[in-house]
Amino acid sequence: KAKSTVGIPPGSIGLPFVGETLEFIAAINSSKGVYEFVRTRSLRYGKCFKTKLFGETHVFISGREPAKAILNNEGGRFSKKYMKSIAELVGRDSLLCAATQHHKLIRATLLPLFSTHSLSSFVQLFDALVLEATATWTCGSLLIIQDESLKLACKAMCKMLISVESGSELVTMQNEVTRLSEAMLALPLRLPWTRFYKGLQARKRIMDILEKDIGERRSGIASQRVDFLQQILDNKVNEDGFPRLTDREIKDNILTMIFAGQDTIANAMTWMIKYVDENPQVFNTLLKEQLQIEKNVTRNSNLTLEALNEMSYASKVVKEALRMASVVQWLPRVALEDCVIEGFKIKKGWNVNIDARSIHHDPTVHNDPTVFNPSRFPAESKAYSFLAFGMGGRACLGKNMAEAMMLVFLHRLVTNYKWKSIDSDSSIQKWAVFTKLKSGYPIRLISKRGVKNKTV
Numbered sequence: 001k002a003k004s005t006v007g008i009p010p011g012s013i014g015l016p017f018v019g020e021t022l023e024f025i026a027a028i029n030s031s032k033g034v035y036e037f038v039r040t041r042s043l044r045y046g047k048c049f050k051t052k053l054f055g056e057t058h059v060f061i062s063g064r065e066p067a068k069a070i071l072n073n074e075g076g077r078f079s080k081k082y083m084k085s086i087a088e089l090v091g092r093d094s095l096l097c098a099a100t101q102h103h104k105l106i107r108a109t110l111l112p113l114f115s116t117h118s119l120s121s122f123v124q125l126f127d128a129l130v131l132e133a134t135a136t137w138t139c140g141s142l143l144i145i146q147d148e149s150l151k152l153a154c155k156a157m158c159k160m161l162i163s164v165e166s167g168s169e170l171v172t173m174q175n176e177v178t179r180l181s182e183a184m185l186a187l188p189l190r191l192p193w194t195r196f197y198k199g200l201q202a203r204k205r206i207m208d209i210l211e212k213d214i215g216e217r218r219s220g221i222a223s224q225r226v227d228f229l230q231q232i233l234d235n236k237v238n239e240d241g242f243p244r245l246t247d248r249e250i251k252d253n254i255l256t257m258i259f260a261g262q263d264t265i266a267n268a269m270t271w272m273i274k275y276v277d278e279n280p281q282v283f284n285t286l287l288k289e290q291l292q293i294e295k296n297v298t299r300n301s302n303l304t305l306e307a308l309n310e311m312s313y314a315s316k317v318v319k320e321a322l323r324m325a326s327v328v329q330w331l332p333r334v335a336l337e338d339c340v341i342e343g344f345k346i347k348k349g350w351n352v353n354i355d356a357r358s359i360h361h362d363p364t365v366h367n368d369p370t371v372f373n374p375s376r377f378p379a380e381s382k383a384y385s386f387l388a389f390g391m392g393g394r395a396c397l398g399k400n401m402a403e404a405m406m407l408v409f410l411h412r413l414v415t416n417y418k419w420k421s422i423d424s425d426s427s428i429q430k431w432a433v434f435t436k437l438k439s440g441y442p443i444r445l446i447s448k449r450g451v452k453n454k455t456v
């Protein structure tokens, strides 16, 4: 079946109708994770291959040059496109899915929310949440890093976006977003027992919560809030007082931001702690830097953005963890016209996925790519060699926020506790859209650091 026609990327389009969808699903459902589907094919066909998934042609492409051409959208030849299931779950007006002009409008409205000023308050908010959580940790207790960081990320996102920080509303949000994430890679079948259907139901419940909230704010029932939703609602364009975005756009994008900032962060934090634990030299250098920061800044006060800016080694640890883990494995686009990329013909309408993981693990781009070595930066910061947050006009809006959360979590964990890992299994969680460690990385807290004979 594997034929290679000159000009067209090599690869197999599999069986009639289903293409290679079954192989793709088999990878999603295995402990190696969905990327195994891509990895095995790039080994067989090289840096660019094509396949057929869910009835559509997909091309996967690696390399810094094509990444640059596609992500810069040279000549306006590409737009963003997710698989049908993902697009339906986040909504057609989501920033993640919106096409070129529509995307520009929404991004321009949301961008001011991610200012340095807002990042600065967010750092303090997140630090307070981490301290509140760690205050409940006791000596000898078992912590699942994935669960702890997911709870923290959910709280932080819900508080920042819609002022929900506790109670049943927060639990509902967390549960519904989990269901939504689990449905992202599912077959788009609307039958009540399917994963996809459950995801759609979760989406509907989140949309209902947001609709009720927006209604109460408009009618004045809700008390005045200082959050992203309020800022979007207050953003008027004309005297009639209509918000710049439609209600559907507002709801889809609040949902998008809650979703985009949860599993991604939690998974990244989990991999980061695992890598740090597995590399004692890195841990020691990190600890030294962080204890110094603690001495200068955090002994009696909250972490600030300025303090995070002092964490030069920790920032490299965060970046290296993101490179190694490649939580978002490829960046999905669609060709708007026939074109040639890397010597291969790409036809209009084909999905073109930039394989970020393979660029992160390419030995010609990063020396010894399997080694966790934060000191490789900044020397190895070649253009388009680090795509954890994408690049260009569709790059992650929450990048600075995500890095800040990882730094705060790292700082508080490293300076306050000693722990030991109790499961080194590296299996990948099935059905996870973002690379997730199956074990969730359980650790046992041993004692509080720096306080003689004092246990947690």
Ligand code: HEM
Pocket: 095, 096, 097, 107, 256, 257, 258, 260, 261, 262, 264, 265, 268, 327, 328, 331, 332, 387, 388, 389, 390, 391, 393, 394, 395, 396, 397, 398, 399, 401, 402
């Ligand atoms: C470690 C955590 C995170 C990672 C690895 C990550 C990664 C990414 C990636 C790879 C993209 C898509 C780039 C593309 O297709 O070209 C993206 C888009 C996006 N991310 Fe993140 N993200 C993270 C956290 C967050 C957070 C905390 C938020 C905050 C709300 C956020 C909001 C968004 C939004 C709104 C987009 C769509 C941007 C657009 O299309 O204009 N992300 N992210």
